Amino acid sequence: RCGLNPTPITQPSLPAADPLTPPKSRQSTRAARDVSEMAEAEVICDPTKLVQEWEPGFIVLSFAISVLGAFAGLTTITYAFVVLRQPHLRKWFVVYVIASGIQVGGVAVWAMHFVGMQALILHTCDGVQVPLVFNFALTFISLVAACAIGSIDMYLVLPVVNKQSRVLPTKSGNREAELQYWTLPFKVNGAQVKLGKFSPARYALAVALLMAGACIMHYMGMMAMYGPYYIEFNGGFVFASAVIAFVASAAGLFIVIQIAYVGQTWFSIVMRVVASIIISIAVNAMHYTGMVGATYVFTGDKTLNLNEYIGANIPIPALIVCVVAVAFSVGQMLLVHAHLTALASQTST
Numbered sequence: 001r002c003g004l005n006p007t008p009i010t011q012p013s014l015p016a017a018d019p020l021t022p023p024k025s026r027q028s029t030r031a032a033r034d035v036s037e038m039a040e041a042e043v044i045c046d047p048t049k050l051v052q053e054w055e056p057g058f059i060v061l062s063f064a065i066s067v068l069g070a071f072a073g074l075t076t077i078t079y080a081f082v083v084l085r086q087p088h089l090r091k092w093f094v095v096y097v098i099a100s101g102i103q104v105g106g107v108a109v110w111a112m113h114f115v116g117m118q119a120l121i122l123h124t125c126d127g128v129q130v131p132l133v134f135n136f137a138l139t140f141i142s143l144v145a146a147c148a149i150g151s152i153d154m155y156l157v158l159p160v161v162n163k164q165s166r167v168l169p170t171k172s173g174n175r176e177a178e179l180q181y182w183t184l185p186f187k188v189n190g191a192q193v194k195l196g197k198f199s200p201a202r203y204a205l206a207v208a209l210l211m212a213g214a215c216i217m218h219y220m221g222m223m224a225m226y227g228p229y230y231i232e233f234n235g236g237f238v239f240a241s242a243v244i245a246f247v248a249s250a251a252g253l254f255i256v257i258q259i260a261y262v263g264q265t266w267f268s269i270v271m272r273v274v275a276s277i278i279i280s281i282a283v284n285a286m287h288y289t290g291m292v293g294a295t296y297v298f299t300g301d302k303t304l305n306l307n308e309y310i311g312a313n314i315p316i317p318a319l320i321v322c323v324v325a326v327a328f329s330v331g332q333m334l335l336v337h338a339h340l341t342a343l344a345s346q347t348s349t
Contacts, residue, residue, distance in 0.1 A: 045125035045126065047124065047126075051124070051125055052120060052122060053122075053123070054121065055118070055121060057119075058116065058118045058318060059119045059288075061318070062112045062116040065107065065111050065112050065325050065326070066108045066111075066112035066279070067108075067277055068107065068108075068276075068325070068326060068330075069103050069104065069112070069325065070104065070108040070275070070279040071273060072100075072103040072329040073101070073104035073108060073150070074100075074256060075336070076099050076100035076332065077096070077097070077158070077260055078260055080096035080097050080100060080260075081159075081260035081261075083096060089343055092339075094155075097151060098151045100154045101148075101150035101154045102147045102150065102332075103329060104150040104153070105147045105148070105150020105151070105153075106143060106147040107329055109146050109150070109283055110143050111321050111325040112280070112284065113217065113218055114318065114321050115318045115322060116284070116287050117132065117222075117225070118132075120291060122296055130228065131227065133225065134224045134226075135224040135226060138220055138223060138224035142217045142220045142221050142224065146217045149209060149217075150213075152209060153213075153253065156205055157198065157206045158198075158260060159180070159196065159197055159198050159260075180197040182194065182196075203253065203254075206249075207246070207253055208249075211248075211249040215245050218241070218290050222290070228300050229299055230299065231295070232295040233295075234294070234295070237289055237290065237294075241286050241287075241290035241293065244286040247282065248279070248285070251278065251279075251282065252278075252279045255278065255279065259272055259275060
């Protein structure tokens with residue numbers, strides 16, 4: 001209006017955005033996310049709780065030892081039933097029962113638990129491994145208790161044969177107590193199904209004793225573990241392990257009874273192998289259910305350790321137990337078989 005040409009006002013130009021450089025809003029979002037993840041990691045990494053890991057090799061080894069012990073125990077109890085039915089051999093019955101109980105309780109259950117304990121690896125959340133140490137006294141007591149309970153159970157579940165039992169002559173000229181069966185109201189492939197008779201009261205007592213013994217032995221073994229930590233147990237897992245122990249005891253002892261009736265046949269060997277696998281699955285299920293339900297709270301105070309111990313969780317103790325268990329199981333089966341064969345030859349002559 002005054003004859004002046006006003007200069008247009010221009011905005012300062014901004015540098016072109018680099019497509020590889022995220023905007024500040026994205027950078028701040030990503031930074032916030034990193035902080036959040038670090039906070040969550042700090043929460044997950046609780047310095048008071050020990051992290052549990054499992055060594056697959058020891059898990060497989062514990063299962064194999066349990067199968068071997070169960071098979072040796074079933075084989076020996078079959079021989080025990082043979083001598084029980086023959087009056088002139090009955091004096092060896094208690095020896096065979098104790099031998100089978102040691103296999104079932106000491107190898108199939110206890111050795112499996114001890115080797116299975118070695119499968120557990122404890123370390124802090126930052127990766128520092130904490131060795132497992134076992135109190136010698138508690139560990140040994142649990143072994144003796146397992147063998148004793150196994151022997152008592154083997155004695156209780158076998159059918160009662162006494163002087164009142166009917167004794168029949170055999171083809172070899174010997175005399176054996178007559179086998180008694182329950183006939184079930186159905187058939188399989190046209191054949192009537194039968195079950196070997198046993199005392200329900202003695203069977204129920206044996207089941208209760210074996211279930212209680214398995215639980216006590218298992219948790220006594222966990223109590224024998226000590227170090228810079230203490231153990232907290234989840235009640236649900238403890239109850240679940242007890243239920244598994246009950247089912248395993250009932251099924252396992254029933255299998256023991258029926259296999260004893262089958263006797264010394266090739267079919268009996270197949271049945272013993274299958275039964276040993278079933279029993280071992282149940283024993284391992286009970287053991288690892290109880291182990292998973294335990295939380296190890298790290299104290300860092302090594303002065304709480306006891307004075308007597310077996311050693312840290314290195315392979316040596318478990319491997320020693322495995323070697324002894326294998327040698328004992330195989331040796332016992334060979335010895336019992338040779339002894340029974342010698343008794344049969346003496347009788348025939």
